[in-house]
Amino acid sequence: MFAGKRVIVTGAASGIGLETARRFIIEGAAVLCADLEGDSLCRAQSVLESAADSGRAGAVSVCPVDVRKAASVDRMFDTAVAEFGGVDILVNSAGVNRVARIEGLTEDQWRQIIEVNLTGVFLCCKRAASLMVPQRLGRIINIASQSGKRGGIGLSAYCASKFGVIGFTQSLARELAEYGVTVNSVCPGVIHTVLWDKLAHEYVGIKGSSPEEVWHNVISGIPMGRAGTAEDVANVILFLASDQASFMTGQAINITGGSEMH
Numbered sequence: 001m002f003a004g005k006r007v008i009v010t011g012a013a014s015g016i017g018l019e020t021a022r023r024f025i026i027e028g029a030a031v032l033c034a035d036l037e038g039d040s041l042c043r044a045q046s047v048l049e050s051a052a053d054s055g056r057a058g059a060v061s062v063c064p065v066d067v068r069k070a071a072s073v074d075r076m077f078d079t080a081v082a083e084f085g086g087v088d089i090l091v092n093s094a095g096v097n098r099v100a101r102i103e104g105l106t107e108d109q110w111r112q113i114i115e116v117n118l119t120g121v122f123l124c125c126k127r128a129a130s131l132m133v134p135q136r137l138g139r140i141i142n143i144a145s146q147s148g149k150r151g152g153i154g155l156s157a158y159c160a161s162k163f164g165v166i167g168f169t170q171s172l173a174r175e176l177a178e179y180g181v182t183v184n185s186v187c188p189g190v191i192h193t194v195l196w197d198k199l200a201h202e203y204v205g206i207k208g209s210s211p212e213e214v215w216h217n218v219i220s221g222i223p224m225g226r227a228g229t230a231e232d233v234a235n236v237i238l239f240l241a242s243d244q245a246s247f248m249t250g251q252a253i254n255i256t257g258g259s260e261m262h
Helices: 015-026 039-052 070-084 107-135 156-179 194-202 211-220 230-241
Strands: 006-010 030-035 060-064 089-092 138-143 181-188 252-255
Touching: 006 015, 006 070, 006 107, 015 030, 015 039, 015 089, 015 230, 030 039, 030 070, 039 060, 060 070, 070 107, 089 107, 089 230, 107 138, 107 156, 107 181, 138 156, 138 230, 156 181, 156 252, 181 230, 194 211, 230 252
Parallel strands: 006 030, 006 089, 030 060, 089 138, 138 181, 181 252
Antiparallel strands: none
């Protein structure tokens, strides 16, 4: 489906980003997988290179990036242009979270969440637009959250960042529509990844007395009775990146098992 397409996925070292990158590679795309430099990025490279070795799979390249810094984002896009000749699809999956009530949330924690989750999306989209507008074609998919549609206890910074992603997505969709560039967001609910395992421990004292009780309480609030998977989210991302979604832009699509329907 994506043979010949050139893709950047940020936050590609784990979770939703890793699964999304893997799926694009399997579908024939050339994918630049970007994340903070470290052991997790090295492990992801091994997984993605294995995917690239299968059947009709595309190419994979790995690039360190700090999405908070314009110079780092520019280097990432320069790498994609040098290796693939351009960029057709951008998936902004890099993100962080921290569970803390307002009295315990530090200014540094606030700034980190806003800078990674929102400023990072802005910087990546700004550079992507500079490439996609002249070619009059492109797909941008931003990872928001159900927390971008409703507030949550202990999630003030995270919700602020994800509400911002949805508003930014809508505005950019209007700006770029005339150039054939679509801009959409996806809003995952509870997705069982390493990040959620970490958050379950942080939720102790807010949602339960132990990580196991936290997880039980969270799942009990999902109408479909289970957590989502990274594959569930990747399925929607690949649809939005495809020609089948060419008349969709500015959307914020829930992937929540029914826990968010707005």
